[in-house]
Amino acid sequence: MSGAPFLSVLRDRWRATGADLPGGNPLLSHRAPMEGYLWRFTDQARGRVLVVACGVNDHPDQPWGTVVVAAHPDRLMRSASVDGAHASTTGYEISAPPVFSLSKGLLHARLGEDIDIRCSLDPVHTWPQRRLLHGSGVFSVVPGLNHYWHPHLFDARVTGTARLAQETWNLSDCHVYAEKSWGRGFPRAWWWGQAHGFDRPDLCVAFAGGLLGRGRATVNVSGLTLNMGSRMLSLVPPTALVRARVRDGSWRISGRTPRYEVDLIGDAAGSQALPLPVPLLQPHHFGHSLQHLAGQLRVRVRRDGKEIYTGSSALAALETGTL
Template structure:
């Protein structure tokens, strides 16, 4: 099977690059900016959906502590299949440029009502991996959802205008991910946290119903960055259990040497309804998310404490797949 046809199943090949479009029914992109000094968070999300040969897009901007949410849907959205680039004019554009032999620069621009952003991101050292995305699941065709947290560290240069406020994004901690597949899982939960007492600590975690038909099962995964090292904990290499109940997110991931415990709660952070695309063009559902919740992180290695800390600028989300009319 040609590579392009294989990627349209949702799967990647070993040593593959999940960032260019798979031409799945849904391709989703998220950028998150955490400002620990000013205690604020900015999220930008873009979905490029393909249905019956037609592409359309969804763009969302959310910010805390403003409780600001802006969104729109657009015709003729586009995501590159041979390069990492997205266009949802006139609301959003993104492109990854080469800056040298091994360096890259990501340029993100957003113009959505009274929310505007223009930023350049210079990612840190990138590593090539045998298994892209969420481990072995990225190699399996036909799953309903794939998740790839790809950026945990980048230098940001740029600014955002959010209502009457102007935010300088220089110095923000940056996170970015891509997801794709046949739509959102029937139910899912997700979290991402920076702003710990050490700048080299970042974590992203997610869970949901993964598979197809009767083969759908709950699957959880976690990616931890600690001390300059990235640790991916996904089944079958790790035992990962978790879920969300009564505004509390909990996860335990046990690998060959490491054990990671995450507990999160919304605390005093407002619960926002963020639009998510249904499969029918221009129809939306909603997830529920705290942009500045609290996450407690505990890490052991070989049974000995390695790190423990708390972030109070964590995004915590739960949702269900939207129904198309």
Template sequence: SNQRFWPHRRFGGSSYFQSVPALNQYWHPWLLGGRVEGSAVIDGQSWDLTGAQVYGEKNWGKGGFPESWWWGQAQGFTDPRACVAFAGGQVSAGPLRTEVTAVVAALPDGTVLRLGNPLTSQVETTVSDDRWTLRGYSRKWSIDIDGTAPIADAHILPVPIPAERRNVPGALEHLGGTMSVIVRRRGTIVWKDRSRLAALEHGGLDRAQAELTRREQLSQDR
């Protein structure tokens, strides 16, 4: 109930990149909020989910996941209408190779802004083991996002390699990180808040395998 769908008709979260054929990855956050009604049974225990917030997106592309990528999404802000999401990585299509990050913020007043077009609304991104830092700006809007989560708490998730029909460790995933957000309009702060229920992800086969190896070594040393 109370669903908040993507409001722009022309392009989705990937903007005009969605019109470029044969990219290895596209991203679209089609549901920016809503309320759950129902329950879930996990390992024999029933959990009442009624009233929980929901978010939905889709990813698609040619050849599976990029060589490296970063992603984040948060609700759980003071105002339940707020939702922030970002996705970026190494995008390729044949000889074309570039790094792109897109940011979407649904503000409590109903505004939905998207930044991440390389020429008109750039997003500068720095991702380390424990931190996701993004600075996006256009002529009208700017957004600062700081996400944090310790790498030791990350879930190591498998990703598919379609050509080989197998899964391998590929993503470090957090479901309880912290995300601080500041949105400015023409330099004036119009919204800022912090969520402690942020999902944060850093993807890449080498990075995930390195963390898996580190944990296995720690286990052996004990």
């Protein structure tokens, strides 16, 4: 076997463990048991939020997928599971026919007769290419973990519409966030959040955490990402100290590096959580998470001991889940 094909085989085998080599592209399918993709559209002016998620499970007998659409303020939620879902190993392309497709920046989700989302996404703020590691930090190169996380899109120009039951939304005024997660399945317990909708339109915040590992080696791990225009902060252990306390409708996440301090305080604000389906590894079997589509999230950022931003959003996603 010549050098190039041999290295390609080694790379593919490495990625099949869930890990990425430094500088690799985590958006390509790892062929992991679970590959999950999420897009979140925030229309701050109208107080609306739209979530589209697609999961691809690479089951040895029959690959299958799950598509979820949820919207605020109507508390709309639709989902479907189908056989034959596929995520590409060579490009950022996903298909779960006949309910979902993403190719060349064109997203289409159709669930039944009353949900039809069609839009194009032109990225504006993304995960910097100069970063050799993705959103899981040094854990991104560690093989065999049960869950990896990568927030990769912090805003985009959107062209398109979403037909949601009796309403049709123009998505062109939305801020867009997108992420990918993958691995052997969801953690036994997890927490997650994301927000646009601050007084700084270029501010995007996301955090994720859960119980990772096996048996006595299980640990509580959290990370957060904050993007302000051309500046992106990624706070993930061990290069940052990140602590999370999530309970009783409250999310408190703090991250510290030698230069930066980021504090996030999330509050369900009396809203009722939506139960969203979470695919398990067995085909067409599900758990669920509880997600507030429009909670309150307060953000404080300090650099070298000086406060550089404090603000809040009333359109934050705040989620917990257990399996």
